[in-house]
Amino acid sequence: MAGYLVVAGALVVGVLLVVAGYTTRRLLAPSDPVPTKLATYESGVDPVGEHWAQTRVRYLGYAFLYVIFAVDVVYLFPWALVLRTDLGPASLVEVAIFIGVVLLGLVHALRRGLLRWT
8 A cells, every 4th residue: 555655746747837837927927918919920920821731751761861870870879889799690690681771772762752852
């Protein structure tokens, strides 16, 4: 039962901290709700036209490339640091498979034209 009391106490303290933060902000922050401040904007530009806008699919390709290279670095950098010790042939095969999958993703991006920067 003591474990539940600790969890309940932590929950109560967490809720009290959030309420204290909101109350402090409400008391100390300046408030001047003029219509200009309450207007909707997008990236500092006033919205024009309908509320629906299309996004270029090209940005999804950039995100795809970022994920490929970020995962590559996150995995390979620690592996290269540990390489100083004897990892054995199983680790080498594992990294070869990983690099093969990353290269497959890179070839896919190349075939789809995602590597053209124009």
